[in-house]
Amino acid sequence: MDTLETAAPRLHDLKATPETIQWGAFDAATEPVCRIRSGDFVTIECLTHHAGDAPDLLMDDAIRRIYDAVPPDQRAPGVHIVTGPIHVEGAEPGDTLECRALSFAPRLRYGSNFLANWGLLHGEFGEQERVFIYEADVETGVARAVFQYAFKPEQPAYPGMVTPVDAAARMPALKNIAVPLRLHFGTAGVCPAADGKVSTVPPGPHGGNVDNREFIAGTSMHYPVYRTGALFWAGDTHFAEGDGEVSGTAIEAHVNATVQFILHKGSVTRNPMLDTPTLWMCHGFHEDLDEAVREATLEMIGFLVVKWGITREEAYSLCSVAGDLRVTQVVDGVKGAHIAIRKDLYRP
Template sequence: MSSRLIATPDTCFWGYLDASEQPVMSVAPGETVTIEAITHHSGDAPDLLMDDGIRAIWDGIAPETRAPGVHIMTGPIEVQGARPGDTLRVELLSMTPRLAYGSNCAANWGLFHEKMGKERITIYELLDPVLADAGGPGFPEFAKPIFGFDFTAMELYTLPGVISEPDESARQPFSRDVRVPVRPHLGVMGVAPEGGRVSSIPPGVFGGNVDNWRFGPGSTVHYPVFHEGAGFYVGDPHFAQGDGEICGTAIEASLDVTLRLSIADDLPVQAPLLRTDTHWYTHGFSGGIDEGVGGLGNAMAMAAEQMLKLMVDRGGYTMDEAYSLASVAVDMGVTQVVDGIVGCHAGVPHSILDR
């Protein structure tokens, strides 16, 4: 069975995660759903990044309710039978761009804002405007930056959903023809967190704003469930991002995402666990980038601890064996440094982990 969740003011919530948010759809385990994921940066170039449906979300969700975070979520979706302690399996089947344009913001929360002394918007275009299923034949391989402008709509880019009215005189063409490999993925995805309402910005064991570019077509992500029905949501869609996301954002662009939701009885997890065609990835989160080596080290340690547990529990290694293999066969990386807390990941090839 397959269904579609259209993004509207009634099926989206903006800026927060909250277990009390009522589900807008209920699916049986194993059901396939196509979900419209909307970028909160559509206002950076509304002539290119907005259509009537996106404008309706801007008009229909009051600005004062877009807090305390920034992202637009579509959902939540109830997964029938999901219980606290279960693992939600999310198979990402395909992603299709809604529009052929995306925005990158060198923002006040970026790593080098003080050095740059300003905020800058750069608009990217998919090289092939004829859109097809992501990850398959016909999907554009590259995006290119076409123009940029200094952000002046307000003193700092702090208001979710701000619109920069098109000004051709301020739009400066990019200085050279460069092609960026497209990596469509979801920056935000996960389950309802424990406790009350929280900002959509910091990621956590519930998922949320993990910002791992590997959360794209062909991958499978596993989340621990904390509430009845899981409370699954998607948001923050991207065309491409590098590890670190240092200037503040990826190429923020709306996507239609087709995925399958089920319950993984055989794979208990304590934090987001990713499986790609080649690797398993664990994740860690800790501190802020302003904490320097300490915050980064704690996030990396959490990812490493999750990896060691995975190698023992799933791979069948002893802890001594796992610890040795992790040092010689596991790659550690910085997922992002701009989401309030640092995110790190650890990747192990299938050939090492799988029996």
């Protein structure tokens, strides 16, 4: 696999506006909002669709304009706000687009964790949805809950629904608890191969709502390209998340991310692969978690055969004796799993 050589990299500033975001869909028919070359840097404003959980804390004027500009019936077929698409010069189907995450910074200090009806244990809690609002302290690297309230809308809920501020309903939450910050992309990826509007909810080979909490600054996600120009979107950013994302959400928050895109000619894996300073991580996706686990393991086996020149049987052995198999998320319809292998196992 070859890296495409280009001229000196440029820096692009991609703001989130009604003209540069999509709400709920990846769609190849969308006109690119930014055109770049391999090696270029892009600062992307990424928004959460949970700003309505505490509009007094999670909205500024620009965010309100976006919420006002997109009617609820046009927030479909998924739920996430994604910024893009970004067209990468020279990208063609069969290539690999590397997205290097360089930095993440909160746009606003607050984020929302929603105990949702699609969460793993919704029935165990009387089918009562609940909101926890957290405040990020970047200096100390933690987030703390500032209040919670029961979510009881007077009308059927919809993506981005704004809940009126009721100070009396806001109760204290999680006293003496500090959650380490891990700012990352929840949803990011290239345009899927399918035509039309593709939901942002399920992850897939294109990436999308992968929800890997390890996709932090200093790591790279490698995406298989399906469309000319790749067409990259990002959004659904988080302050922190646990593997599994069992309540249905992470700490959903607005984050400004700076990334670098590197185009590689040829493919790495069939699914997105995360490259950290110490690990390779391959992903699997399926409605059945067992099948997602199986797919992730097969992806890693295939990758190690090419990367380290070992046999499939040898790679299978390594996955069993040195691979860390994890649940990425279990709440997006299509479940996710990933397996991690330490890079330092290879010592030529």
